[in-house]
Amino acid sequence: MKKDMICIVCPVGCHLTIDTETLKTDNNKCKRGERYAEKELLNPTRMLTSTVKINSVHQRRMPIKTTDAIPKDRLFDLMKMLDDVDLKVPVRIGHKILTNVFDTGVDVVASMSLEQ
């Protein structure tokens, strides 16, 4: 089976196809497209940014991010886990909120400091 993709490695944005069995790519202008397509097919990963509850006087949500990309098909699972987080001030930027999510070695950390 052939799968269509748009390569996002550089601004050219090749519209390429990859054969899901042989992993052979077509219409990519360079080697980097092959690597991108193979990774996107076999193990697509994404960073997640979202917010969690916090009792700050300034804002009701604390922005968070994953420290690295996690498997794309776990994004909604992680969103669900974030629903249960209830932070209390003070929180410093980089504070670990969840550690080693889905055994990926990736943590969820605070994106800002909220002192009060």
Next chain:
Amino acid sequence: MKPYDIVIIGGGAGGVAALKSAYDESLRILLIERDKTLGGILKQCIHNGFGLHHYKEELTGPEYAERGIREIEGLGADVLVDTTVMDVNKENGRFSINVINTDKGAFTLESKAVILSSGCYERTSGAIQLPGDRPAGIMPAGSAQRYLNIDGYLVGRKVFILGSGDIGLIMARRMRLEGADVLGVAELMPHSNGLTRNIVQCLHDFDIPLYLSHTVTDIRGESVLEGITISEVDEQFNAIEGSEKHFEVDTLLLSVGLIPDIGMFDSLKFDISPKTNGAIVDHTYQTSIEGLFACGNALHVHDLVDFVTEEATKAGKQAKDYILKNKKRSHNTIDLTPKGNISYLLPQKLDMGDAFEEVTVSFRTTTNAMTGKFHVYQGDTLLFTKKAKFIVPAEMEKLTIKRDQLINKDPINIEFEVINV
């Protein structure tokens, strides 16, 4: 009250960078911010992709903001938050700034120089003449972003987005991740204004359709939004009959453009560019009023915060020199004006009385190209040509002109020649 040397209006990325570079122990400097904390729009831009130029690493918006704020902490400059500027006037060489503070009420500040870094606002439904009913549930994408990321409210459950700029794409993903159903994004132009990365990771990842060459042609709902109709448009942007698609939605988000937010400075009556909707400035970022500087999105809308920081750093340095070196502007100026396929140039003037060696010109093209050339002319003479790759109107371009390249007092023009589309 003793007058300030420099007052900076707006505590976002621009104002914070302007304060850092304007700061000097001998100067009285004040930064005014209307929100309760500094950081500006970055605080609600929780996604990453910021800082690659300025900090050489990928940061989220709040992280980028916090780095800048840390750099000005402890400098000894005054910072006034929760304070809105109502009006600014200039009399007898001094600016008087009328402000309202939540605790202290209304009062007036005086300053020798002012830097405008008040950011921009979103075009609303009123500005784009949407057809049909006027129910609740239609709002700019950035407003929905603030409600969601700072206040914790999801503004709707069934969402459609008009405009495919990056804010619209980012909000499509964000609303979907928070459990809303995002039925589609419509774009009037035949191509998206957003980054390919955002098309892939915000729309394709979540199977959100993008309708190019489409616009909203009907809105239905008595008190709250019940549904919309989109239609395909022809090359003149007229709706094509029979191409209608109907969507039952409770929310329509608009991502249809940003405008410098400088209405509170109307009484100063400085010259405004019809292209940028911001002030006309010379290469010192000084407006047509001496001692009044402008930078960031209040001057022209940027696509990268890194460039706001860079521009505001220059404006801050110029304001400092204006006070410390008592720099006066000359009336010996050279105009910078756009030519073919260029929408605007910034700055719009060079002050030749100032001893600059080179100037960086920011500009946007009006057309896409894989490869092309920027031609820089003075009068009819070609000064130099620079090759360009992957040019899109949504991304700001820059080039540097050296003073010793100039040959006379004629206006400087930049033209964009498309080689491969």
